[in-house]
């Protein structure tokens with residue numbers, strides 16, 4: 001074989017090899033939507049469970065896990081009062097909401113409320129959220145705008161969010177302390193709106209339930 005042929009065959013083999021490796025490693029991606037075959041797995045392809053999904057690994061078959069008992073998020077601190085201990089909480093937080101009621105704080109409160117609370121309490125706080133309409137809880141006690149709830153202190157609302165109340169779960173381990181206080185400000189706004197007091201400033205235009213959590217994240 002002449003040298004010219006050897007060079008041509010060599011170049012062809014190199015092209016085919018590059019192409020094959022390219023396809024297999026997923027770097028030439030326009031041929032397929034399937035995940036690339038990884039000879040050495042990248043970190044973007046990992047085993048994961050779907051939230052709300054099933055996982056036989058755990059005794060209760062739930063993929064979604066509660067935080068391990070006694071652990072804290074890095075920026076968090078534990079909430080010291082048990083669900084029934086409203087009195088201690090009210091004494092401890094007697095000074096009321098430590099956050100100023102600014103536009104920013106209200107917007108943050110609304111964002112967190114719409115994300116975490118509206119499924120049950122509805123965007124308006126009236127207690128008839130989707131979960132309630134599907135049969136969870138009693139709209140009467142879930143109505144945050146009812147007169148009895150309007151009488152609650154900031155501390156009590158903060159306590160209910162943090163420690164739960166009857167069948168309402170506690171949120172201290174998934175909503176930061178600051179965000180919980182921002183939510184308290186926003187619940188106050190919803191209550192004053194329901195009482196005919198109207199919402200202050202820019203939050204009025206956002207409180208009609210159309211806001212989704214995407215808006216402010």
Ligand code: HEC
Pocket residue numbers: 113116117118119120121131136137138141142143144146148149157160161165166167168169171175183187
């Ligand atoms: C899984 C549904 C659910 C979610 C989510 C939820 N709650 Fe509740 N909440 C309830 C139920 C049910 C009650 C009534 C409990 C009872 O009967 O005492 C309640 C009661 C309350 C009360 C006391 C009302 C009263 O009149 O006694 C407050 C305040 C409250 N929730 C605030 C919130 C806030 C703020 C959030 C979001 C951080 C939230 N809840 C998220 C179900 C939920």
